[in-house]
Amino acid sequence: MKTLLNYLEESGVGEELTHVVISLADCVKKIADSMDKSHDGKAGSQNVFGEEQLALDLIANEIIVYEMEQNKHVGIVASEEMEEEKSVGEGEYGVCFDPLDGSSLVDVNLSVGSIFGIYKTKTFFGVRGDNQLASMIAVYGPKTTILLTVRHGVCEFLLRSDGEFVLTRENLQVGPGKMFAPGNLRACSKRKDYLKLLDFWAENNYTLRYSGAMTPDVAQIMLKGKGIFTYPGYDEQPDGKLRLLYECAPMALLMEECSGMATDGNLRILQKDVESLSQRTPILIGSSEEVQRAMDMLQNG
Numbered sequence: 343m344k345t346l347l348n349y350l351e352e353s354g355v356g357e358e359l360t361h362v363v364i365s366l367a368d369c370v371k372k373i374a375d376s377m378d379k380s381h382d383g384k385a386g387s388q389n390v391f392g393e394e395q396l397a398l399d400l401i402a403n404e405i406i407v408y409e410m411e412q413n414k415h416v417g418i419v420a421s422e423e424m425e426e427e428k429s430v431g432e433g434e435y436g437v438c439f440d441p442l443d444g445s446s447l448v449d450v451n452l453s454v455g456s457i458f459g460i461y462k463t464k465t466f467f468g469v470r471g472d473n474q475l476a477s478m479i480a481v482y483g484p485k486t487t488i489l490l491t492v493r494h495g496v497c498e499f500l501l502r503s504d505g506e507f508v509l510t511r512e513n514l515q516v517g518p519g520k521m522f523a524p525g526n527l528r529a530c531s532k533r534k535d536y537l538k539l540l541d542f543w544a545e546n547n548y549t550l551r552y553s554g555a556m557t558p559d560v561a562q563i564m565l566k567g568k569g570i571f572t573y574p575g576y577d578e579q580p581d582g583k584l585r586l587l588y589e590c591a592p593m594a595l596l597m598e599e600c601s602g603m604a605t606d607g608n609l610r611i612l613q614k615d616v617e618s619l620s621q622r623t624p625i626l627i628g629s630s631e632e633v634q635r636a637m638d639m640l641q642n643g
């Protein structure tokens with residue numbers, strides 16, 4: 343079976359980017375290991391031995407920052423768990439990440455994820471998703487998997503029990519099909535257009551698949567090859583909740599590499615400039631057919 347390293351070597355992306363992706367895959371292994379059965383994911387809780395635990399999202403953050411400090415090709419990191427970007431060395435690569443997306447679901451044992459965007463940059467201010475050299479998400483569920491793009495399509499890798507990531511699916515494609523994952527339903531109380539879109543999905547026999555964590559919700563669209571995930575804004579929260587740099591831009595690159603679309607309702611997510619690290623954006627992401635329909639039916643994301 344082809345390993346992640348075999349795949350990267352064959353893809354011709356070069357030794358440096360290969361090294362960065364492999365370091366991130368090592369982080370995913372360590373994060374998966376930290377989700378031991380006694381951990382409920384919350385800070386201040388104790389494990390079965392009565393030891394104090396850090397929240398899992400902080401542990402995941404520490405794992406990634408440490409690994410990136412060890413990688414000579416990485417110069418800067420930014421994390422949803424940190425207020426500022428952090429210099430980690432002299433390398434040319436910048437890695438941004440949400441270390442544990444959906445962390446509020448750990449205690450109820452639903453799937454969660456990690457999200458990574460890889461750039462060649464010394465700062466994340468002013469970058470746009472289109473500048474990413476690669477992006478990757480990890481899903482921690484019944485299996486630990488990675489979906490990766492180095493801009494040659496999207497592949498899935500499975501973490502085997504021997505610690506090796508092996509290629510399980512390649513050239514993922516997203517096309518027509520009736521599946522929806524509707525985030526931020528609170529917006530319906532203020533937005534009749536979003537309620538109308540929901541009615542459309544319900545009346546037309548779409549399958550509802552929504553877990554409450556964006557990473558597994560968007561991963562399933564790429565793996566099932568159909569569907570849409572939405573997280574629009576509304577007047578109290580005009581840009582919604584999801585972060586452009588840490589969540590939406592890496593997901594958007596993956597989705598476009600699967601022939602899908604990702605937009606804020608007006609602009610491709612990948613064309614949006616990062617003006618602040620915590621910048622939020624509405625997002626409609628999935629198959630071109632479904633995203634186009636949502637854009638037509640919604641006023642602005």
Ligand code: FDP
Nearest residue numbers: 443444445446526554555556557584
């Ligand atoms: P979480 O807060 O649990 O980390 O961005 C975070 C996120 O989860 C997404 O994974 C998820 O899709 C979204 O928030 C859920 O938002 P709501 O709380 O509005 O349902």
